[in-house]
Structure formats: structure tokens, C-alpha cells
Amino acid sequence: MEPLMESFTTELRRGTLTLAVLSQLRTPQYGYSLVQRLEKAGVTIEQSTLYPLLRRLEKQELLTSNWDTTESRPRKYYVISEYGSDIYEQLKKEWETMTAELKTLLEGDENDETD
Amino acid sequence: MEPLMESFTTELRRGTLTLAVLSQLRTPQYGYSLVQRLEKAGVTIEQSTLYPLLRRLEKQELLTSNWDTTESRPRKYYVISEYGSDIYEQLKKEWETMTAELKTLLEGDENDETD
DNA sequence: TCATAATAGTGTACGATGCATAGTATAAGA
DNA sequence: TCTTATACTATGCATCGTACACTATTATGA
Numbered sequence: 001m002e003p004l005m006e007s008f009t010t011e012l013r014r015g016t017l018t019l020a021v022l023s024q025l026r027t028p029q030y031g032y033s034l035v036q037r038l039e040k041a042g043v044t045i046e047q048s049t050l051y052p053l054l055r056r057l058e059k060q061e062l063l064t065s066n067w068d069t070t071e072s073r074p075r076k077y078y079v080i081s082e083y084g085s086d087i088y089e090q091l092k093k094e095w096e097t098m099t100a101e102l103k104t105l106l107e108g109d110e111n112d113e114t115d
Numbered sequence: 116m117e118p119l120m121e122s123f124t125t126e127l128r129r130g131t132l133t134l135a136v137l138s139q140l141r142t143p144q145y146g147y148s149l150v151q152r153l154e155k156a157g158v159t160i161e162q163s164t165l166y167p168l169l170r171r172l173e174k175q176e177l178l179t180s181n182w183d184t185t186e187s188r189p190r191k192y193y194v195i196s197e198y199g200s201d202i203y204e205q206l207k208k209e210w211e212t213m214t215a216e217l218k219t220l221l222e223g224d225e226n227d228e229t230d
Numbered sequence: 231t232c233a234t235a236a237t238a239g240t241g242t243a244c245g246a247t248g249c250a251t252a253g254t255a256t257a258a259g260a
Numbered sequence: 261t262c263t264t265a266t267a268c269t270a271t272g273c274a275t276c277g278t279a280c281a282c283t284a285t286t287a288t289g290a
Contacts, residue, residue: 004175005202008133009209010248011276015126016217017248023224032267041223043218051268056247058121073256073267080241087120092221094124099214101157102131105138106207108156126247132277164277166239172232173277188238188285206264 019095020052022080022088025063030075054078062087065103132160134210136168137195137203140178145190169193177202 001009020043024034031051038045057063062084068075080088116124135158139149146166153160172178177199183190195203 004197005205005209007275008130008202008206011130011133012210012213014129014204014276015123016213018123018126020217020220022218026224030267033267041220042212043220046249047268048239048250052247052249052270056271072258075267087123090120091123091127094120095127095217095221097157098127098131102135102210104157105135105153105156106210108138122246129247129276145238147236161240161278163279167241167276167278170240190238 001058015096016055017049018057019043019088019091021050021057022062022084022091025078025080025084028077030074030077030078035074057084130166130208131210132158132168133172134203134206135160136165137177137206139201140193140195143192143194145192147190168209172199185196 020038020041021025021034029037031047031054034054035045035047035050054063058065058078062077062081063078064081065076065078068077135153135156136149139152144152146162146169149169150160150162150165169178169180175195177194177196179196180191180193183192218226
């Protein structure tokens with residue numbers, strides 16, 4: 001992809017990544033599994049994006065975490081907190097509103113399309 | 116609004132602002148009018164966000180501009196370029212894809228909602 | 231008339247985020 | 261044994277949205 005488009009799409013994804021991650025954490029997930037889970041849903045997220053995001057969300061108390069060392073390999077599991085669920089619901093509504101507004105704008109410009 | 120929500124929604128808007136602005140520039144608009152036009156459509160954009168955005172888009176050759184000094188007050192009019200329209204269409208498709216994917220994810224989490 | 235608000239734009243500085251990159255370490259498979 | 265997959269941490273950069281400060285003209289209205 002053209003570098004300019006790349007940077008625009010990156011900016012488009014911004015913020016929605018938080019939403020995507022929060023949506024998956026009603027059941028405990030660890031970072032690496034989340035990357036692949038989201039990938040399957042069509043949402044690519046780099047490790048270098050996800051791990052800091054998870055730590056940030058935990059610091060903000062939207063998530064809690066605990067290490068599981070019983071399995072073959074240590075994994076840090078994250079779950080959404082009550083507060084996190086609250087924020088998530090609000091954010092989800094915000095996103096839906098925004099999406100609807102933007103949709104209206106973008107449809108509005110198709111009035112006398114030339115193609 | 117809670118500061119945390121504020122920062123999340125700011126990040127959510129990111130990128131979509133470019134899309135919103137581009138969608139309005141099939142007819143020439145100047146900065147100040149755009150702010151109000153978008154506001155009416157439910158999209159709040161600060162002057163301190165819009166003006167730099169317009170200049171950036173012009174630098175990237177998605178827009179062209181010219182000063183109109185014939186009216187009571189000098190205004191800088193921007194229009195989308197052919198290249199800009201091209202990028203806009205691509206970006207719009209990107210956004211639609213992303214929106215659909217995210218929608219699936221967000222609906223997926225409503226399986227056994229407790230509220 | 232003088233103050234205030236609205237209009238219209240520029241410039242600087244800061245914080246947040248996504249990502250590239252590098253590094254650590256273990257497990258599994260060829 | 262060598263490579264690949266798994267799993268996470270840490271640093272640094274570029275971009276963008278916004279607060280804030282500033283300039284300047286036009287309308288409004290007390």
C-alpha cells in the first residue's frame with residue numbers, strides 16, 4: 001500500500017483497537033492469544049501495539065491481570081474489570097454514534113457521483 | 116465527561132476527522148465554515164485541529180487552496196484534488212471494512228449480556 | 231463611541247498512541 | 261541441533277488532536 005494510505009489507515013484504527021481489545025476480555029486472555037484471535041476477526045494488531053496497550057489499560061484499572069505459571073509457558077492473563085466494562089459500554093456507544101454520523105456525512109457526498 | 120473517556124473518544128475520532136473533512140470538500144470550503152458545517156452534522160472539530168489538518172492535506176496534495184480577498188474578509192478556500200478524491204475513496208472503503216469488522220466483534224461480546 | 235463578540239487565520243508546545251526495532255527466554259518440531 | 265513458534269519487555273520515533281497564545285478585521289449593542 002502507498003505510504004500515505006498506510007498512515008491514514010493507521011490513524012483510522014487508532015482508538016478502535018482499544019475497543020476491539022476490551023470486547024474480547026470478558027473471558028481471560030493473554031496477549032499472544034489476543035493477537036491471533038483478533039487477526040482471525042480481521043483486526044491486525046502488532047505485538048508492539050497490543051502489549052503496551054494491555055499494560056496501559058491495566059494501569060488505568062480497566063483490566064486486571066495475573067500470571068499463570070502452571071502451564072508449559074508463563075502467560076499473563078488479562079480480564080476486564082467492572083470499571084472497564086462500564087467504560088467499554090460508554091465507548092461502544094460513542095463509537096456507534098460516531099459511526100452513524102460519519103456514515104451520514106460520507107453518504108451525503110455521493111449526491112452527484114461521477115463514477 | 117470523565118477525563119479517561121475524553122481521551123478515549125479523542126483517539127476514536129482520530130483519522131475519521133480526515134475522512135469527514137475530505138467528504139465535504141467536493142465544493143470549495145474555508146476553514147471556519149467547515150468547523151460549523153461539520154458541527155451541524157454532529158462532528159465537533161476544534162479550529163486548532165482543523166487548520167493544521169487542512170494545511171497538512173494540502174501539503175500532501177490531497178487539497179488545493181486559494182485565498183479569496185474579494186469578500187469582506189479574506190478567506191482561504193480549499194477543494195479536494197483528483198489525487199485527493201482517489202485517496203478519499205480508498206480511505207472510505209477502508210473505513211467501511213473496519214467498521215464492519217469491529218461491529219462483528221462488538222456484537223460478538225453480547226452473547227450472555229447481564230444487563 | 232467604545233467594548234465585546236464573532237469571524238478567520240497562524241504558530242508553538244504537549245501528551246497520547248501505533249509501530250518499528252531490539253532483546254530475553256522457553257518450547258516444539260524437523 | 262537448528263529453526264520456528266510462543267510469550268513478553270523496553271526504547272525511541274513520528275503523527276495527530278488540542279490547549280493556548282496571538283494577530284486582525286467586522287458586526288453588534290449598550
